[in-house]
Amino acid sequence: MTDLLDRRLVFVTGKGGVGKSTVAAAMALLAAHRGKRTLVCEVDAKGNLADFFETAPTAFRPREIQPRLWAMSMNTEESLREYLNLNLRVPLMGRIGPLAHAFEFVATAAPGVKEILTVGKLCYEVRERHYDLVVVDAAPTGHIVGQLAAPQAINELVQVGLVRQQTGWLLDILSNPTTTGLCIVATPEEMPVNETIELAGRVERETSVDLAAIIVNRVLPELFGRGEEEVFEKLSEPDCVEALSKAVGGDVGPIMAAARLAVTMRRTRAAHLERLRSGVEQSVPMLYVPYLFARSHGLRSTRQLADALGAELGY
Amino acid sequence: MPGPPTTAKGPRAGSLEQLLAAKEIAITCGSGGVGKTTAAAAAAAMVAVKQGGKVLVVTVDPARRLANALGLEGFGNAEKRVPPEAFAAAGVTPRGELWAAMLDTKEAWDRLVQRHSPDARTARRILDNPLYQNVSGRFVQSHEYIAMERLYEIHSEGDYDLIVVDTPPTRNALDFLEAPQRMADFFSSRFLRWLTVPYRSRLVNLASRPFYQVADRILGSQFLQDIAEFFILFQTMYAGFVERAEAVGRLLHDRRTTFVVVSTLEAAPLREAEFFIDALADKRFHMGAVVLNKVLPRYLLDEDTAAVAERMRARADEVAGEVANGAGDPEQIARVLREVADSFCNFEVVARREAEQRAELALTPEVIVTVPFFEVDIHDLAGLLRLGERMWASHG
Numbered sequence: 001m002t003d004l005l006d007r008r009l010v011f012v013t014g015k016g017g018v019g020k021s022t023v024a025a026a027m028a029l030l031a032a033h034r035g036k037r038t039l040v041c042e043v044d045a046k047g048n049l050a051d052f053f054e055t056a057p058t059a060f061r062p063r064e065i066q067p068r069l070w071a072m073s074m075n076t077e078e079s080l081r082e083y084l085n086l087n088l089r090v091p092l093m094g095r096i097g098p099l100a101h102a103f104e105f106v107a108t109a110a111p112g113v114k115e116i117l118t119v120g121k122l123c124y125e126v127r128e129r130h131y132d133l134v135v136v137d138a139a140p141t142g143h144i145v146g147q148l149a150a151p152q153a154i155n156e157l158v159q160v161g162l163v164r165q166q167t168g169w170l171l172d173i174l175s176n177p178t179t180t181g182l183c184i185v186a187t188p189e190e191m192p193v194n195e196t197i198e199l200a201g202r203v204e205r206e207t208s209v210d211l212a213a214i215i216v217n218r219v220l221p222e223l224f225g226r227g228e229e230e231v232f233e234k235l236s237e238p239d240c241v242e243a244l245s246k247a248v249g250g251d252v253g254p255i256m257a258a259a260r261l262a263v264t265m266r267r268t269r270a271a272h273l274e275r276l277r278s279g280v281e282q283s284v285p286m287l288y289v290p291y292l293f294a295r296s297h298g299l300r301s302t303r304q305l306a307d308a309l310g311a312e313l314g315y
Numbered sequence: 316m317p318g319p320p321t322t323a324k325g326p327r328a329g330s331l332e333q334l335l336a337a338k339e340i341a342i343t344c345g346s347g348g349v350g351k352t353t354a355a356a357a358a359a360a361m362v363a364v365k366q367g368g369k370v371l372v373v374t375v376d377p378a379r380r381l382a383n384a385l386g387l388e389g390f391g392n393a394e395k396r397v398p399p400e401a402f403a404a405a406g407v408t409p410r411g412e413l414w415a416a417m418l419d420t421k422e423a424w425d426r427l428v429q430r431h432s433p434d435a436r437t438a439r440r441i442l443d444n445p446l447y448q449n450v451s452g453r454f455v456q457s458h459e460y461i462a463m464e465r466l467y468e469i470h471s472e473g474d475y476d477l478i479v480v481d482t483p484p485t486r487n488a489l490d491f492l493e494a495p496q497r498m499a500d501f502f503s504s505r506f507l508r509w510l511t512v513p514y515r516s517r518l519v520n521l522a523s524r525p526f527y528q529v530a531d532r533i534l535g536s537q538f539l540q541d542i543a544e545f546f547i548l549f550q551t552m553y554a555g556f557v558e559r560a561e562a563v564g565r566l567l568h569d570r571r572t573t574f575v576v577v578s579t580l581e582a583a584p585l586r587e588a589e590f591f592i593d594a595l596a597d598k599r600f601h602m603g604a605v606v607l608n609k610v611l612p613r614y615l616l617d618e619d620t621a622a623v624a625e626r627m628r629a630r631a632d633e634v635a636g637e638v639a640n641g642a643g644d645p646e647q648i649a650r651v652l653r654e655v656a657d658s659f660c661n662f663e664v665v666a667r668r669e670a671e672q673r674a675e676l677a678l679t680p681e682v683i684v685t686v687p688f689f690e691v692d693i694h695d696l697a698g699l700l701r702l703g704e705r706m707w708a709s710h711g
Contacts, residue, residue: 016347017584048583140347190692192348223654231643231651240638244652247637248630250623254614258662259655261612264690293661295668297582 002178004212004313005031008126009173011136011209013144014185015195019217022297023185023289024137025052026305032069033306034315036132039125042073043118043138043147049073054299070131079117115150120166123173126180141184141195148174148182148207174209181212186276188216188269197279204281211284215309216273218291220266223259232259287312331575331684332707334603335362335477338573340470340566341603342480344591345577346584350608353693353702354577354686355481356381360413360696361703364402367410368476371469375418375462375483384695385415392419394469397696405697414475423461431552431559441552446545460560467563573603580610580669585676604682606706607673611688615659615666624663628656684709 004010005027012027014020021042028040039062042049050057055065060078062070125134139147146153151167151174174180182203186196196214203211224232234240236256244252277286289308294301327333335341335358343355352374359372371394374381382389386401397413425442432438441447466480566572574595578588588605595602614620627634635649686705693699 017579017581018348048586051582223658224651228647228651228654231647232655234643235638235648235651235655243638244627244634247634248623248627250619250626252623252627254612254617254620255624255627255655255659257612258615258659261688261690262658262662268691293664295664 002181004181004183005034005036005133007133007179007181007212009122009134009136009180010212011138011144011148011180011182012185012215013138013141013182013199014217015141015192018185018187018192020140020185021047021049021137022052022302022305023183023215023217023309024135025049025302026289026309027183028069028071028133028135029053029066029302030306030310030313030315031133031135032066034310035068037068037070037130038133038135039070039072039131040135040137041122042071043136044140045073045075047073047137049137052297052299052302074118074121076114076117079121083117083120113154115147116154116167116170119147119150119174120170123170126173127169138182141199144182144199145202145206148203148209152208171208174207177210177212180209182209183213183215184211185215185217187218188220188272188276190272193272193276193279196276200280200284211281213285213287214276214280215287215289216276217289219273219288220262220269220291223262223266229263232263236260329682330707331358331604331606331682331709332361332365334573334682336366338477338603339475339571340466340478340480340569341573341575342466342482342567343575343577343606344482346587349577349579349584351577352381352481353699354575354606354608354706355479356385356415357699357703358575358706359477359479360385360397360699361707362477362479363397363411363413364407364409364700364703365707369412369414369474370477370479371414371416371475372479372481373416373418373462373466373469374481382415384693384699385413386696387415390415390417392416392422392465394474401696405695405700407700411476416469418462418465420461423465427461427464427556428552431555433551437548437551441545441548444545444548463563463567464559467559467566470566568600570601573601575604575606576602577606577608579608580672582672585672589676602681604684605676606684606686608686609688610673610685611662611666611669615663616670621660621663624656624659628653628660631656 010027012020012024014023024040024042028038031038040049042058049071053065053071055071058065058071058073060072060075062072065071122134122136125131138144151170155164155167155171184196184199186192200211200214203209235244241253241256280286287309289305289312292301292304294304341355341358343351343358345351355374356372359370362368363370385397386404387395387397394414394416397415399409402409402413428441428447429438432441462480462482466478469475469478576588576591576595578584592602592605631649631652632645635645635652639645639648684706686702686709689698689702691698693702
């Protein structure tokens with residue numbers, strides 16, 4: 001199997017709130033650090049990818065925000081404009097007048113048009129070899145299949161025309177597992193695990209894209225080593241807490257309660273992790289990155305996450 | 316004088332309980348992963364238990380867990396009553412009834428088409444159109460619109476005292492509020508008529524229009540024609556549709572409808588919540604409450620406790636020696652004490668970050684509810700009610 005970062009196009013998806021954008025940012029940063037010319041593209045226009053690099057908001061035109069790392073945000077209208085300029089060789093915008101307006105309507109009416117302009121632009125960057133790797137902060141789990149399956153859907157709906165001609169090479173790029181892969185980000189919680197298992201199945205059935213990895217974000221550290229949990233239980237007994245409080249010179253009750261919270265959280269999450277592992281094909285690698293007890297989520301924590309991801313990939 | 320938080324004197328002023336007692340519709344919104352669906356179900360269950368009447372929770376979340384938690388095998392577009400046995404198992408006797416329904420977008424759209432079509436034949440043609448099959452599931456804002464449409468339908472049937480609606484986790488929080496208006500605008504648009512002109516009249520030369528030339532080269536004329544046919548058929552439903560969309564809009568603005576924004580204290584969901592609160596005020600919707608969910612315990616913020624944790628870590632060996640009697644190997648105890656202290660400090664960092672976010676939440680709706688982090692998943696009605704009790708008891 002091709003190494004994750006040796007592919008050319010990696011889509012990163014996940015349920016809302018699991019840290020999809022953080023992971024995409026970290027993956028792009030890791031690739032750039034390892035010497036790859038990397039483009040990270042945010043598909044959701046209202047996303048906050050820029051925050052994870054502590055940089056100004058991204059635009060359709062890629063901007064170098066770190067050494068060897070470019071960032072852009074998808075804009076389907078701009079994508080169409082670029083596409084038309086490249087393919088019809090007419091400076092259309094001036095002449096057609098309300099094309100933006102028209103586009104909005106066609107895109108609303110015709111399912112898959114926005115999706116194909118998104119995927120098309122990304123595949124175009126891959127085909128033209130502008131970058132070694134394109135990392136996509138893609139649509140969330142609910143919409144990713146629609147996005148990835150758009151070329152096929154268009155193929156079925158549109159019989160002729162330029163769009164139809166284009167779907168062929170798009171499909172070639174998307175369905176080649178050495179070129180393209182999908183990563184699903186999950187947290188070890190009930191709903192994200194459910195959605196991940198369900199999505200893994202749908203990706204297999206409804207798209208031609210290879211599921212490259214599942215990235216489990218916010219994994220809590222194991223608090224106690226072997227035999228230590230019994231010691232903790234003993235120390236949590238009322239007379240022990242009292243003795244501890246006396247010895248330390250202050251109430252340790254809340255400290256023990258916080259540790260218990262951590263242990264329970266970890267245990268609840270471990271069960272979900274097991275469910276996730278057994279619910280997805282064994283051949284799909286699972287990468288674990290830790291919960292960051294950080295003051296804020298800026299470039300520093302993106303770097304930490306990139307390091308953790310690198311360690312999981314064996315770098 | 317503010318009364319105690321008991322039901323004897325009626326609900327406490329400024330509480331979620333009081334807010335919901337006075338409304339007929341409560342719409343929860345917020346970004347994904349904040350526990351919106353569970354909060355909506357918990358609030359509905361609490362009203363059914365404490366205030367009585369018929370309460371319905373409408374969800375878009377197909378999670379089996381919620382169905383299971385409510386003691387249902389599953390539920391769909393049709394409302395289902397939560398069996399009294401589920402309440403009995405939770406050890407409570409509700410004063411009212413709790414019902415649940417899930418939103419099936421496709422089914423709801425089909426019903427809408429059947430209602431507004433001029434005749435059965437047109438309805439059939441629309442339902443069979445391949446574009447419709449795609450569009451009904453994926454239309455821009457179709458999910459949001461249909462959620463509001465279904466709400467209107469249920470409300471106007473008048474079966475329920477309170478309807479709690481869980482909205483889709485949409486990034487553009489305004490989508491579903493504007494959906495009725497946009498839907499009306501869309502079908503009354505001049506552009507749509509213009510787009511479909513060449514297919515309605517043979518007098519217009521298609522090739523003479525640059526837009527069609529371009530569109531034709533991009534999409535192919537067959538596809539354009541499919542689109543046009545679809546919209547021509549859809550336009551037959553125009554009058555009924557627009558009227559309905561406007562009625563839905565009015566209901567959302569009515570004082571009987573309130574909005575509950577749910578968020579965690581993480582930066583991104585909170586920013587979205589703030590945006591939402593602003594937008595609701597801006598559009599003159601009734602902003603009822605903010606529920607801050609999954610908040611870490613307050614003791615993590617206590618400075619004295621933090622100092623104790625520091626000492627516990629620094630003097631772990633010494634302390635372990637003092638308490639070792641009977642508890643085990645002093646070295647192992649010291650290690651556990653250090654780990655426990657470290658863990659406290661780790662979570663303290665997160666709790667401080669949350670507290671700062673909370674302080675920055677400048678907007679002050681009438682009701683702010685803080686719900687603690689539940690370390691175990693909610694699997695049954697008892698769990699939902701435990702969460703509900705905390706929502707009811709919260710002072711913000």
